[in-house]
Amino acid sequence: MADMSGKSAIGEGRWPDYRRAAGITARAIAAVAGGYALASLSAVALTVILPLSRLDAVLTGMMVSFAVYAAAVIWVFAAPSAARAWGWMGAAAVVLASVAMLGHWQGAGQVLP
Amino acid sequence: VKAGFRQSMAWLHAWSGLLAGWILFAVFLTGTASYFRPEITYWMRPEAHVAAPGPYSAQPMVDHLSRAAPSGFTISLPDERNPLASAFWRDPTAGGRGFRQAMLDPVTGTPLKGRETRGGEFFYRLHFQLHYVPPIWGRWIVGFCAMMMLTAIISGIVTHRRIFADFFTFRPRKGQRSWLDAHAATATLALPYHLMITYTGLVTLMLMYMPWGVQVAYQGDNRAFTTEIFGRLDPGRPSGRAAPLVPVDPLLAEASRLWGGAAPTRLVVTHPGDAASRVEVSRGPEGRLSNARDTIIFSGATGAVAGREGHGTGAAAAHGVLYGLHLGRFAGPALRALFFLSALAGTAMVGTGLILWAVKERQAASKAGRFGFGVRLVEVLNLAAVAGLPVAMAGFFWLNRLLPAEMPGRSEWEVDGFFMLWGACLLHAALRLGSRRGWVEQLALGGLLGIGLPVLNACTTSWHIGASIPAGEWRLAGLDLTVAAFGAMLLGGATYLLRRKAELPRVARNRAARRADSAEAEAAS
Numbered sequence: 001m002a003d004m005s006g007k008s009a010i011g012e013g014r015w016p017d018y019r020r021a022a023g024i025t026a027r028a029i030a031a032v033a034g035g036y037a038l039a040s041l042s043a044v045a046l047t048v049i050l051p052l053s054r055l056d057a058v059l060t061g062m063m064v065s066f067a068v069y070a071a072a073v074i075w076v077f078a079a080p081s082a083a084r085a086w087g088w089m090g091a092a093a094v095v096l097a098s099v100a101m102l103g104h105w106q107g108a109g110q111v112l113p
Numbered sequence: 114v115k116a117g118f119r120q121s122m123a124w125l126h127a128w129s130g131l132l133a134g135w136i137l138f139a140v141f142l143t144g145t146a147s148y149f150r151p152e153i154t155y156w157m158r159p160e161a162h163v164a165a166p167g168p169y170s171a172q173p174m175v176d177h178l179s180r181a182a183p184s185g186f187t188i189s190l191p192d193e194r195n196p197l198a199s200a201f202w203r204d205p206t207a208g209g210r211g212f213r214q215a216m217l218d219p220v221t222g223t224p225l226k227g228r229e230t231r232g233g234e235f236f237y238r239l240h241f242q243l244h245y246v247p248p249i250w251g252r253w254i255v256g257f258c259a260m261m262m263l264t265a266i267i268s269g270i271v272t273h274r275r276i277f278a279d280f281f282t283f284r285p286r287k288g289q290r291s292w293l294d295a296h297a298a299t300a301t302l303a304l305p306y307h308l309m310i311t312y313t314g315l316v317t318l319m320l321m322y323m324p325w326g327v328q329v330a331y332q333g334d335n336r337a338f339t340t341e342i343f344g345r346l347d348p349g350r351p352s353g354r355a356a357p358l359v360p361v362d363p364l365l366a367e368a369s370r371l372w373g374g375a376a377p378t379r380l381v382v383t384h385p386g387d388a389a390s391r392v393e394v395s396r397g398p399e400g401r402l403s404n405a406r407d408t409i410i411f412s413g414a415t416g417a418v419a420g421r422e423g424h425g426t427g428a429a430a431a432h433g434v435l436y437g438l439h440l441g442r443f444a445g446p447a448l449r450a451l452f453f454l455s456a457l458a459g460t461a462m463v464g465t466g467l468i469l470w471a472v473k474e475r476q477a478a479s480k481a482g483r484f485g486f487g488v489r490l491v492e493v494l495n496l497a498a499v500a501g502l503p504v505a506m507a508g509f510f511w512l513n514r515l516l517p518a519e520m521p522g523r524s525e526w527e528v529d530g531f532f533m534l535w536g537a538c539l540l541h542a543a544l545r546l547g548s549r550r551g552w553v554e555q556l557a558l559g560g561l562l563g564i565g566l567p568v569l570n571a572c573t574t575s576w577h578i579g580a581s582i583p584a585g586e587w588r589l590a591g592l593d594l595t596v597a598a599f600g601a602m603l604l605g606g607a608t609y610l611l612r613r614k615a616e617l618p619r620v621a622r623n624r625a626a627r628r629a630d631s632a633e634a635e636a637a638s
Contacts, residue, residue, distance in 0.1 A: 040325045047326035055341045056428035058326040062319045063432065066263065066312060073264045077125040078118050104329070 026082035031073040034089045039069035041096035048103035122268040127470060129268070131491070133261035134467045135498040136243075140255060141463055142502055144240040144310075145456035146233070148441060148449060149592070151195035153233030156592040157513045159574040160227030161197055161216060171361050171380060173222025174198055178382070179358065182213075185348075185383035190365075191219050192376060192397060194588070228518040235509070235528055241318070244528065249321075256322050262311045270304075273297050289472045296465040299458045306455035307462065313439035316432065342429060343406050345422060348383045348391055356388040359416040367418075368394035368409045375400050388414050393422075398442035405433025464499045471495055471547075492547025493539075500555035501538030503603060507562035507596060508534040514573040549610060556607035563600020567593040 046061035047054075072089065079085035146153065155161070169191055178186045182202035189199045201214035215224035231238075238244070242251035283294045300307065315322065320342075324335075331338045339345065365377050378397030384390040390413030395406060406423035437443055441452045474488045509531040516523055516530075538555055545551030570593055571577035581590040 040323065043323050043326045044329050047330050052427060054330040055338075056426070058330050058338070059342070059428035059432050061326040062323045063316060063428070063435070065323050066260070066315045066319070069260060070263045070267055073129075073260075074122070074125070074267055077268075078121050100329075 023082045027076050027079075027085055030082070030085050030089055031076040034086070034093075035069045035072035035076065038072045038089060038093055038096065039065040041093055041100065042068040045096045045100040045103065048100050119271060119274070122271040126265055126268040126272050129261040130265040130463075130466050131470050133258040133265070134463055134470075135494050136254065136258045137262055138460065138463045138467065138498045139502055140240050140258065141456065141460040142506070143236040145453060145460055146506070147237040147240055148453050148456065150233035150237050152588050152592060153236070154230075155195055155197065155232075156589055157230045157232045157510070158197070158216065158225075158227055159514075159576055160518070161218075161225050162574075162576045162586075162589065169198075169219040171198075171365060174200065174217050174219065175222070175358070175361050175380075175382060175385070177217075177222040178202065179385040183385065185381070185385065188217070188380040188382075190376075190378055190380060192378060197225070228513070228516075229524040230513055230527060231524050235531075236506075241314070244532070252318055252321060256315060256318055259311055259314050263308075263315070266300075266304075266307055266311060269300060273300070289469065289476060292465055292469040292472055296462060296469050299462040299465060303455040303458040306452075307459050309438060310456070310459065313435045316435045317439050342432075343422065349389055351384040351387040352389040354388040355386060356390070356414040358382070358385045358390055358392075358413045359411075361392060364392055364411045364416060365394055367411075368396070371409055371418075372396050372407070373400075382413065385413060390414055391419065398437070398440075400443075402437045402443050403430060403433035404437035404440055404442070405430065467491075467495045467499065489546060493542045494547075496542035496545070496547045496551050496555060497535070497539040500552055500559060500603075501535055501542065503559040503599065504538050504555055504562060505531050505535035507559055507566065507600065510566055510592075510596065511562060511569060514569050553607050553610045556603045556610070560600045560602075560604030560607055563596050563598075563603060566596045566600070 043061035043065040046064055047057045050057040050060055052060065072092075076085040076089065079088065171188065171190065174188055178188070178200055182204070184203060186200055186202035189195075191198050196219070198217040198219050199214060200217055201212050203211055204213045205211055207213045216227075217223065218225050238248075241255050242248040243254060244251070246254070283298060284290050320327075327333070327335060327338045340347075361380065361382075365380070368377050369375060376397050376399060377394045379393075379395040381393040381395075382390065383393075392411040392413050393408050394411070395408040398404070408422040409418060410420045410422065411417065412419045441449065444452055471488065471491045474491065475484070478484045478488050509527060512527045512530040516526055520526065541555065542551055545554070567578050571579060576586065576589050578590050578593045581587075581593070
């Protein structure tokens, strides 16, 4: 059975206390704020690119976004280091934002009623 | 799966579960009670108890309200689970948000006399927007905790890779090991339910949590969006020409016919007595999963069908189904009981998780020889949440019977009393430092309040179980008996702890040492 008390790769390791605390804080911020940003971007990107009515596209984006949020949090804490977590999160955000922008320009006529 | 990944997930599971755990425990337990919201409300209004309701007419209620609320009103119609009707209407002279509401006697249509109470609505509201904080903050806090719950469930699945083996494993009376087994069993027992209820809970408030798609697709025009999602047709303005309202009962029958026999649950009348008046009839939960609106609109002056709202397709229908799954209003008695038991398993999962964390930390701390502030804080909060909340909930029912029926501000006093009791439990937990003795005392108090409730009910009302069971009034008897059964369980817990206390000092040292050894051996393997 895996240990659940907090003594693991994240909770305790090679690093001195303050570095560990800084790493955990960085991951927590990435998970809570970064995860929400990523979920929001995925909702917007889906709204823009899905070939559905605007109502269906918006609702689908919203419903999927929570899964994206959960996946982002899992990823942030599974990443080998906090810096890596932030890096991947930034890259994913750029991709989603580009998709949203491109879709918005391309289909500007379709998105609007 | 790599060991490092599982370790990270174990860490995430432990911390997201702990930090959100106390709020989640309250959300789960009050949410569980909310499956019986109408029954609780009915029980808490003893003056309104009527003999088995027959077919009713909406006409007296509409006649009365047309005079009291000339700009329009909404009536929740009686149904199998709730024999009373209630109504609300806008009234600029009312305080707060400018609404008035009343329970109606379906026979006379006039507001019922009797004690004011929030009833089951209190637990229902508490479970998604807390209390004493602005509702919008409460919803964000609960949403945040729900998101923590979702990640805790996913990381928990990764951590406990032996899901089926865990379910069939229980090693009683072995301290930490037993808590771990209980936690894993309650989690795996109803795992699909836990995932469903957490995710659909987020979906019920997603329009607030995740509004960014609306900003893009509707250019921030929220009105246009809500019009589309709910299929709302604008009620329009009064014409100024008088025209009597047609009888409403035939309209209800016509709506029911259009739905293939499903009963109407809600009636909205706008501008009664005006030529432009409108009667909206909405469908109830029976016979469909979805909670989406399905409303037929009649002209109030002619009685002709003027339109139909709802009927979402695609994602809107999916949203309605997810929403409906969370509320579970479609469920008949057997499925409702299953939902209730699953929700109890969820509550137990959160509770045992919290206790497991404390037991583990206490063991680590006693090995290190000092108890930090963190462990003590967790133990105090665990006691106040897990044992204190049932005390407050049972106390809420007691206050409903004990506070004078005519007391001013009565329903607020019930709610304030609930929080005073819960606060007292927190204070008591702090004084007892979350110790075993504290657990025994709070469990015993909750147990006595629970078992005593049918007795109190018999002393204060005529609808006690001696009367309700012979009359077949299971709506009322069910609450007495369920609360008493929970009380018996709490008392059982208290006596168990008390008895264990006697044998503990002798064997505790040996057992703790053995436990630590085997835990180390397992961690190393």
